[in-house]
Amino acid sequence: MTVRLQSEPFDSGAEVARLSEGRAGVGAVVTFTGLCRDRADNGAPLEALILEHYPEMAQAELERIEAEARARWPLVDALLVHRYGRIRPGEPIVLVATLSAHRATAFAAAEFLMDYLKTSAPFWKQEETAAGTGWVAAKDADDAAAERWSRG
Known part of the structure; x- marks a missing residue:
């Protein structure tokens, strides 16, 4: 799997085409592209989303998550691209x-x-709006979604 952190926008179609081109044993390709919404959590128009990170820490954690996915499912390959910096709606x-x-595995x-x-x-x-910037809090729904994968 390739794990990549970058500030620049990416082309999902081109990324997936490169990843899957000429791959033996592939019967399914599943993709998800997350886009920056145009509204802040409070409903105000969003000017930008600003993502901060510590590069080494973020890279290591994404690689750990990827390794766990490989341990759980027989993947031919995978790609994870995550941006940081100032990201505009869309x-x-x-x-x-x-x-x-x-497909079920993918x-x-x-x-x-x-x-x-x-x-x-x-x-x-x-979140950056006309009123200024504010931190985005973690969401209980995201924690609940991740919890379904816990082993125990």
Whole structure:
């Protein structure tokens, strides 16, 4: 799997085409692209979302999440791209792509990766509106989604 952190926008279609081109044993490709919304959590028009991170910490955690996905499902390959910095509404924030022999595996691994990214990836988010900037709090719904994957 490739795990990449970057500030620049990416082209999901081009990324997935490169990942899946000529791959033997692939019967399913599942992708998810998260986009920056145009509204803040309080409903105000959003000018930008600002994602801060510590590069080494974020890279290590994304690689840990990826390794857990590989341990749970037989993936042919996968790709995880996560942006940081100032992101404007409509721009891509995250891309998860999973390749496997079967669709159920690809779907489950992609869902797992996204659920854990929302709760475990060390990014700190601020919403920028006309009124200023404010930190985005963690959401209980994201924690509940990740909890379904816990082993125990």
